[in-house]
Amino acid sequence: MKNLLTIAGSDSCGGAGIQADLKTFSALGTYGMSVITAVTAQNTTGVFMVRELDVEMVAAQIRCIYEDIPVHGVKIGMVSSAAIIHTIAGCLKEKGAVHVVVDPVMVSKSKHKLLQPAACDALAQELFPLAEVVTPNIPEAEAIINRPIGGLEEMKEAARQIHSLGAANVMLKGGHLEGEEAVDVLYNGDEFVLFRGPRHFTRNTHGTGCTFSSAIAALLGRGYPLVQAVGRAKEYIHNAIAHSLELGQGAGPTHHFYELYQRAGLHLDEE
Numbered sequence: 022m023k024n025l026l027t028i029a030g031s032d033s034c035g036g037a038g039i040q041a042d043l044k045t046f047s048a049l050g051t052y053g054m055s056v057i058t059a060v061t062a063q064n065t066t067g068v069f070m071v072r073e074l075d076v077e078m079v080a081a082q083i084r085c086i087y088e089d090i091p092v093h094g095v096k097i098g099m100v101s102s103a104a105i106i107h108t109i110a111g112c113l114k115e116k117g118a119v120h121v122v123v124d125p126v127m128v129s130k131s132k133h134k135l136l137q138p139a140a141c142d143a144l145a146q147e148l149f150p151l152a153e154v155v156t157p158n159i160p161e162a163e164a165i166i167n168r169p170i171g172g173l174e175e176m177k178e179a180a181r182q183i184h185s186l187g188a189a190n191v192m193l194k195g196g197h198l199e200g201e202e203a204v205d206v207l208y209n210g211d212e213f214v215l216f217r218g219p220r221h222f223t224r225n226t227h228g229t230g231c232t233f234s235s236a237i238a239a240l241l242g243r244g245y246p247l248v249q250a251v252g253r254a255k256e257y258i259h260n261a262i263a264h265s266l267e268l269g270q271g272a273g274p275t276h277h278f279y280e281l282y283q284r285a286g287l288h289l290d291e292e
């Protein structure tokens with residue numbers, strides 16, 4: 022069994038953040054552990070309150086996991102502030118973290134800021150160089166490169182620019198663009214690989230980015246090469262949105278169950 026760690030915020034309604042990550046880790050046959058950076062009071066209609074944990078508590082959570090249990094992959098989501106980013110970067114360097122996936126969470130689907138604007142530069146400078154892959158969505162990529170992105174060519178140019186900030190690979194997600202397909206662009210500094218999937222016309226997409234990035238981390242942790250890990254994670258998120266739940270009065274969550282894992286073509290006896 023591989024052990025996966027999520028470093029992210031708690032979403033009280035269970036659709037995004039730590040909760041989505043742990044469900045994804047389980048569904049993909051790995052053992053999930055968590056470091057909570059902030060607690061949000063949140064439901065399918067919005068984020069109502071956010072409380073960051075202090076940096077000592079964030080550091081203590083990371084250290085006590087690494088000092089006891091081998092960690093085969095890490096997903097980083099909501100990090101909230103520059104101080105927390107600095108702490109995470111320091112601890113992960115100290116522990117020699119492997120298979121790190123950074124999802125640069127900035128704003129929730131319900132438009133609530135989950136990262137202090139002043140922390141955007143710290144996120145890129147301190148966490149991107151630790152990442153095997155970073156997974157910005159279109160608005161996050163626009164904030165990082167300070168330019169609008171309207172189509173595939175601009176996505177590729179943005180991926181190039183984000184790669185130059187120090188991430189080994191950039192997975193730029195196209196979920197926020199329009200069209201019959203949701204197209205994502207992976208760039209390794211040398212070539213582009215496109216991942217296409219039919220777009221689901223549903224409002225129930227709460228937690229899609231969290232689910233996708235933790236699926237990539239779980240599959241990297243299980244030993245899949247990056248392109249295969251991303252391809253199977255794309256299949257997983259496609260199914261998780263196809264079975265998303267009509268829950269609450271806003272954007273319902275993606276769904277995780279064993280069958281999705283099987284549909285992504287993964288078998289527990291592979292290892």
Ligand SMILES: Nc1ncnc2c1ncn2[C@@H]1O[C@H](COP(=O)(O)OP(=O)(O)OP(=O)(O)O)[C@@H](O)[C@H]1O
Nearest residue numbers: 158194196197203219220221228229230231233258
């Ligand atoms: N409506 C959809 N139908 C099919 N695939 C989708 C849809 N929306 C997003 N995706 C896919 O889900 C994955 C996550 O992309 P998305 O752009 O939604 O991330 P995100 O905005 O970071 O998510 P979140 O808002 O939860 O943080 C990508 O692979 C994207 O192509």
Ligand SMILES: Cc1ncc(COP(=O)(O)O)c(N)n1
Nearest residue numbers: 030031037038129130227228
């Ligand atoms: C704790 C936490 N982390 C991440 C998200 C982003 O997810 P979404 O964009 O679907 O709201 C969120 N809403 N809450």
